[in-house]
Amino acid sequence: MKPDIITKLKTLDFGKISYEKLFLWIVVLGSLYFISLSNYLLFHVLVELFSILIALMVFILVLKSKHFLENNYLIFIGIAYFFVAGFDILHTLSYENMGVFSSLGSNLATQVWVTARYIESISLLLAPVFFVSKFKQSIKLDLSRKTDYRVVFLLFAVVSFILLLTIFHWGVFPDCYIKGVGLTAFKIISEYIISIILLGSLVLLYRYRAYFSVYVQNLLSLSIFLTIIAEFTFTLYVDVYGILNILGHYFKLFSFYFIFLAIIDTGFYRPYDILFRELKRREEDFKKHAQILDQLHEAVITLDSNEKILSWNKGAEHLFGYSKDEVLGEPLSQFIPSYKHCNLSNHLNNSSFNGANNSQKFEIKMVRKSGEKFYALMSCSVSKDGEGNISGAICYVLDITERKQYEQQLQKMHDELEKRVEERTQELKIQKDRAQNYLDIAGSIIIALNPDFSIKLVNRAGREILGYSKNELKGKTLFEFIPKRYALEVDKVIKGLMFQRNVSLIEYFETAIVNRNLEKRIIAWNGRIVKNDDYEITCILISGNDITERKNTEKSLEMSEKRYRLLFENAGDAIFIIDTEGNIIEANKVAANMHGYTVSELIGSNIMDIETEDVAQKFPNLVQRVLDQKWFDEEITHKKKDGTVFWVEVSAEYFELENQYYILAIERDITERKRANELRLREIHHRVKNNLQVISSLLNLQSTNFEDKSVIKAFEESQNRVRSIALAHEKLYNSSDMVSIDFGNYIQTLTDYLLQAYLDDNNNIELNLNIKDIYLNMDVAIPLGIIVNELVTNSLKHAFSDKSSGQINVSFTEDDSVYTLIVDDNGDGIPEYVDINETDSLGLQLVNSLVDQINGTMEFENCNGTKFTIKFEAVE
Structure with missing residues (x-):
């Protein structure tokens, strides 16, 4: 905003009461009173609309001016009064005789009124805390920022939506007005609670009065006080058109008007009062900080965003030799050598300052006023504005010249010692690397252990199995990789040999290990215990091979065999395994019992021995069908040991094993089912034949009703056709297999x-x-x-x-x-x-x-x- 506009705004005073304003208010209030006598509903609408208009104007003014308002109190109040206005609109529309919510009566208007007042009073109570710096820092909330004021707006919206649900959808909001009775206890108690909350907001407003001009504080206090009086009047009326209700609306009208004056005055015409007060406080704080900094022995320098010096304490004067007057306002780069690209600008713009890390330490060579160079440790912390841009920095500089000289001497001594040690150990390293290469070439796991079972050396194969590098294995023991259930046995095997003087070989044993990926591997071990001349153990050398796959294969085969045998023996059907020649390789107990043999009698015999002659003749064709189709289902006849013929349903498929084809046949005795089906078919064909004969007889009888020979002839032809079908069913009924008939007969x-x-x-x-x-x-x-x-x-x-x-x-x-x-x-x-x-x-x-x-x-x-x-x- 330009200075000439600010000057004009300062000369204006919305709160100044003139005779013209007083006369205008008398006319307005008088007009409203006479309107209330003749048409109370119109009076109510005008008062509420005035309040709603003020509330919306407050919200719009705050929203448009939030970026230059230092006063978060007013931004919060502006958002709150927007939602209060919304509930007041709903209250106005739901008022009796408005005709919008006529079916809900006067109770709805009173419920919405109470809701609006609760939101207004609680918002006035909470608003002052936005002035408290500790609170603002703890919640990190700045309502002048787009994101933060939207969060507050969303919070109000969610609360308002829930309150509306309790009134309109859930219907759990308590009744506030009963026609003919008046206000309910809940309504009256709520008005008292709202008044208490408003008194609390008055107390907080007084407590934080330093953030307001006296004029604005008086306006806000008067507005809250009038709101309290309005709430008391609303606890007393019985009729919504009564004088107390009218009086309460007058008080509400004035309370909104004074809020409006406070917002306009603070937000536009008197913001400089708070700004100057804040600047004065900051100036006093700055003086206190400057006194503290002067007492420090370190050099403390503050910079602006252009790296120009803002402050220069006595420690800095002593360290650099420049007085405060010589450096203030000058760029810091003037006092730091520019060589080696080690200037402060590089560090201030370093990516390490991005995000949460706002400080950095570095060592740098500097020059005193006398020209003397020295080493310094500089620690810089940057400050950022609301947009995240660097607005300045504070730097602490410590002379570390003596420490650097001492470090250089130590480094020189260390380098000489390192050189001697390196020369002496080079030969040992070559020998060790050669031995390690030999071990790494080996395909087996090789591990050298100390007497306490800590790992001394592991070759490449061992490291790959365990999943650890050389450095990671240092300090670990063998038992860290062996599950507890195996550890006791391994300990017993090795320690048992350690205490035997003349035995050093560790014979074959198997144990599990768990690698880095928590995968269990089975290892077959053997080894040797290495002892010196005094029979003291110097090393335990063990080698092993991973036999996990072999063990898993063996276990899988064993489990597969068990599952197969269990299914094979306990199956409810007969199961045969035969070769392509019909020789029975395997047969279960059900197969043996079904055919009257023992299992041992069936195994080794031929499948054609238990088939009827006609099926045995077709056996080669059946085998070929299996090999061509991979499987088939068929109903065939078998014979028992005693010669009894019975029907079986067989499902067969082939499999290949060691280049030899075998057939798995599963059979089920269906003799009883076949008999039942045959009886059922005979009965069906018998009934069909009888029905067809009845139809033929009916056709014959019907033909007697006609004299036309062509009609009689047609009936006779139909009889013959029916007779031919009936005859076929008769022949099938008398057949032996109920499947086919002798066509010649x-x-x-x-x-x-x-x-x-x-x-x-x-x-x-x-x-x-x-x-x-x-x-x-x-x-x-x-x-x-x-x-x-x-x-x-x-x-x-x-x-x-x-x-x-x-x-x-x-x-x-x-x-x-x-x-x-x-x-x-x-x-x-x-x-x-x-x-x-x-x-x-x-x-x-x-x-x-x-x-x-x-x-x-x-x-x-x-x-x-x-x-x-x-x-x-x-x-x-």
Whole structure:
């Protein structure tokens, strides 16, 4: 701020009461009173808005002027009144008949009022402590800094948010006003507590009055006093529109106004009062410090940020020969030699002053006024401003010339002695290094121990195992690396030999050691106890090899064998290990019991001895499947020692051991499950057959309701199709394995039924069947049966319309897993214009669909009758 503006501000006085101001206040207060009589709500809003406006103005003024306000009290109050204003706004909006929070009544306005007053009173109580230097140093808080005032602002925000939660969300804030009853006990007690807190703030304000001008202190005291009176009036009203409530708002209005005058006056028009008072105090402190420094024998020099001398005590005058008047204001570099780049500027700007380290010591050569050079020890401590920049330094200088001369003499003597010792020990060192190299070349661990088991020497292999360097192993004992459970045994082995006069060899023993990484290693040791002519032990020499991997491998194999044997013997299923020839290598007890043998009888025998003949014949194929697929699951038949055949479910996979393939087979007896499934399938097929027969009967009954021959014919064709499916289920029901049916027998029965259904005694149609013993599963037999039913039916119905005799042939063969079905006749044939793939005939459409279902192909010939050839491959 420019000096002419400051001068103008000094001439102004917001606190000066003139007749114009007095008249203005009378008009304002009178107007407010008359407004309160006619419209109390408007009166309340105007008073609160005035208070809120003042509070916000205080916050804005403090926020904008915080960088040049020495008074942290005012910055803290400005932030506090911002949040007080926020609660007062909420109080105004929640007042009765405002219509914002109408459902919550007058209690909400009173709760928010009490909250605002608590924040105001506690803030006034805490604010004075920001003047106490010890407090400011302990919390390291300077509200003129952006970071610190934001921390205080955030703290107020968090507290305010929590208070709002207690009122609006949690609903735990106590009731303060009950309509018709008046103020609650909590409200009245709170006003007394707030008044006591305000009295405390008055006491603290008086205690720290030295930081304020008398005028500002009076304004602040008057504001707090009026706030106390306002709180007392608010403890007495019963009606929120009563005279006591009005009077309380008047007092609050004046208290805010005086706070405003104090902030404006202190922050803008009278800041120089505090500044001059602070400067005077600093000047007195400086004089006291200067007197103390003059009594010191050391040279004490203070510098500004440009390294110019600010103070020069008597010790400095004696050391350098310059008087205070000669050096003050001069750069210190004028009195320090510039050679060797050892000037103070280099040290003051050294990176070691960055961060928390604000001091540094160094030795430097200096020159007295007389030209005499001397060695000095200089210790400099820097001071920094609020931005972290160096603002000055204080330096202590001590003459160490005599000490340096003594050190030089000692160094010279030390160098001569070192030279002699080095010459004498060089030869020993060469010999020692040669011996150490021999030891380091050795692949085994070599350790030399003193009689007390302290380590004397360890070669490279030993150091790598232990994980320590030569220097780190000095002073350590062998037992520091041996776990306690092994230490007693090792001690016993070695010490037992130490006391035997004629025995010096340490025989083989194993023990564990723990290295630097806490890794346990197993070492196999042997060694020798070295003794002199008097049988005194001079050294214990031991060597060892790391056998950890070997031990771990042995242990793993042992554990693996135990786990395998435990699982093998206690498994719930039969387990075989066989070679590719079927020889049984291993078998567990379950396998032996399942087949009626002992384990010893099974081992050495062949797996084909316990398989049924058909499975034994397929054994080479099963082995090949395992080797190709790595594993397989299969249901096969085995036989017991007494010849009993039973079903097993086998899962097999191979493994390789020493270039030989073996098969691990796990078997489970499923005989009972197979029997249960067979019974269930028989029952299902029986029921399906019966249901299909019922459907056929229903179709027959339904056809009697129609006279149209084409409809009756359609019903008959549907009956025949259902009959062919039912017949397949009947054949399966009567089969032995419930898996496949004799297709020849099935077709024979089916065609006999068709001949009976479509021919009478006047027809001489011959049906020839050529079907070998072929068994098909139901997924293939039923579609083929329906195809035969459709083709034979077509021949019987259409091929011999003008003939009384003819021939129909049905052939079904199998060649290399390819099945061929041929149905032909010597009848009239199908007209040339009919495309069997695009015909409207339901029967032929059904035939085409069923051929696709079994993934087959169909060929048609129309020469001297019709011929259908259908081929498809066998499906496992």
